[in-house]
Amino acid sequence: DVKVTQSSRYLVKRTGEKVFLECVQDMDHENMFWYRQDPGLGLRLIYFSYDVKMKEKGDIPEGYSVSREKKERFSLILESASTNQTSMYLCASTGMTGRNEQFFGPGTRLTVL
């Protein structure tokens, strides 16, 4: 059974803390994505990576950075968490072309106090 796993389902952090969200996929996919999901706004793309050490900004990259040192692992970093980053964070992976389906992780609900 193919899987995308995320390190935590729920996370509570304080303003100003550095936060790491980890995502691992076991499908040997080249492409990995980080989204955030907020009520009424749907899913918005933060960053994606199309290869190890390669990354591109999505629609809302401000306040976030990413790291992809290994093909199976894609990390989202909040350098200094703020309350407006309270959200559901979803990781996804997919193969090389638009024909391929995207597989999502279960999500991490992050609360920044």
Next chain:
Amino acid sequence: DAKTTQPNSMESNEEEPVHLPCNHSTISGTDYIHWYRQLPSQGPEYVIHGLTSNVNNRMASLAIAEDRKSSTLILHRATLRDAAVYYCILRAIYNFNKFYFGSGTKLNVKP
């Protein structure tokens, strides 16, 4: 970027067919039409996708208009477990990172 338009919500009775519409009037010739659904407290899951021809799989059917400017996801017999938010998105064949998820259609299934 090509975007999609879906109704905010729809309601269906259990065991009846459901037709979920999606408009994508700015679709390009290389955009695939994908459908995903998101059950409560879960990440989205893939349902079906197509390019030009209608498609069937074990979960649903996808009917694509001849001009490709709209499509319809068909659930043949809705169950309570089908209650979810359904997203219609376009994915370019190679520039596939550029796509827009939208707000989706929230499907309510009544027993």
